[in-house]
Amino acid sequence: MRRHSKQREMIVNLVKRTKSHPSAEWVYTEVKKKVPNISLGTVYRNLKLLQSKGEVAEISCEGDEFRFDGNTGLHYHITCQRCGKISDVEGYIIKGVENKVSALTGYQITTHCVGFRGICPECLK
Amino acid sequence: MRRHSKQREMIVNLVKRTKSHPSAEWVYTEVKKKVPNISLGTVYRNLKLLQSKGEVAEISCEGDEFRFDGNTGLHYHITCQRCGKISDVEGYIIKGVENKVSALTGYQITTHCVGFRGICPECLK
DNA sequence: CTACCTGCAAACTTTTTGCAGCCCA
DNA sequence: TGGGCTGCAAAAAGTTTGCAGGTAG
Numbered sequence: 001m002r003r004h005s006k007q008r009e010m011i012v013n014l015v016k017r018t019k020s021h022p023s024a025e026w027v028y029t030e031v032k033k034k035v036p037n038i039s040l041g042t043v044y045r046n047l048k049l050l051q052s053k054g055e056v057a058e059i060s061c062e063g064d065e066f067r068f069d070g071n072t073g074l075h076y077h078i079t080c081q082r083c084g085k086i087s088d089v090e091g092y093i094i095k096g097v098e099n100k101v102s103a104l105t106g107y108q109i110t111t112h113c114v115g116f117r118g119i120c121p122e123c124l125k
Numbered sequence: 126m127r128r129h130s131k132q133r134e135m136i137v138n139l140v141k142r143t144k145s146h147p148s149a150e151w152v153y154t155e156v157k158k159k160v161p162n163i164s165l166g167t168v169y170r171n172l173k174l175l176q177s178k179g180e181v182a183e184i185s186c187e188g189d190e191f192r193f194d195g196n197t198g199l200h201y202h203i204t205c206q207r208c209g210k211i212s213d214v215e216g217y218i219i220k221g222v223e224n225k226v227s228a229l230t231g232y233q234i235t236t237h238c239v240g241f242r243g244i245c246p247e248c249l250k
Numbered sequence: 251c252t253a254c255c256t257g258c259a260a261a262c263t264t265t266t267t268g269c270a271g272c273c274c275a
Numbered sequence: 276t277g278g279g280c281t282g283c284a285a286a287a288a289g290t291t292t293g294c295a296g297g298t299a300g
Contacts, residue, residue: 004299005255025289039257044290046255060185060240066289078232089226094219101214101241107203109243115185116226118234130273130280149265164282169265171280191264 007031007038011046015056016070021077021086023067059086060113078116082123089116132156132163136171140181141195146202146211148192184211185238203241207248214241 010031015022022030028043047068050056057072067086076089098109135156140147147155153168172193175181182197192211201214223234 007256023289037257039259040289041258041291042256045292048291076226078226078230078234080232081235087230089230092226092229094222097219097239098241101201101203101217102243104217105203105212105214106246106249107205107241107243108249109203109241110206111243112239112241114222114237114239116223116232116234116237118227118232118236121231124231124233132281150263162282164284165264166266166283167281173266 007035007042008046008049010034010038011043012050012055015047015050015068018070019088021059021067021069027068060115074111076114076116078118078120080120080123081117082119085120087120089114132160132167133171133174135159136168137175137180140172140175140193143195144213146184146192146194152193185240199236201239201241203243203245205245205248206242207244210245212245214239 011027014027014030020026024040024043024047027047028038028040031038031043047056051058051068054072057069059067059069059077071088074093076092077086078089079086094114098112101107101112102109136152139152139155145151149165149168149172152172153163153165156163156168172181176183176193179197182194184192184194184202196213199218201217202211203214204211219239223237226232226237227234
């Protein structure tokens, strides 16, 4: 049972290191700079694998989204409607929502996510 | 300047009426039952148009999602991880978050959305 | 050796677009 | 009658998969 390959390692490191919530395509072109003959298929395969191992998380609670986040801890996102960038909202977690919604809906809740939309300070200038 | 067409009207009504947060494909097959020769292109064109007019909203704050919601007022969603259905969370809005996050990030905030993941009561049985 | 992993390319799925004709204000 | 709207089909974009060969353990 093999664990490592140069390609896999690069992908993990890249996704964990970057703050930009990359798409598969972005990861591909980025890794390609170091490993020029990597294939897109490999990137998808690895992202999926890493995701299933919980080393990397998909953004969004609805689930058809293909942008990833190396930070798998609970935190929220904010998207700038002007320039499209996605950032983390640091230091703010809403407490008690899961219990409240569980009581309200009867669901057994696993997780929640929160997203904001607006205009970032740079674009406001 | 024309406003109505049979197809458009059917699409609006369908999306506004349904609670199931439909995908474009679902809308297509559903409308097809009444208007058999409607084309998928028309469905996409209309959903996009309605969305830009604010008559219908896309689910998710990250934006690559293609499921729609006829209820454009602020409300949250919950997805069942077992059966995949998406429901509305009724009667619960978190207050003050937008101001808080605005202060925290410097963004001018337009909206926020909240999603939950869990197992629905039916699947828990 | 033998899994597992990779690159490549083809297959799929989902969404967008160009075009010619149709239809309503 | 004109401009928007439609159906159709091709194109584009995004994701998955089969295969043959390579490589770490």
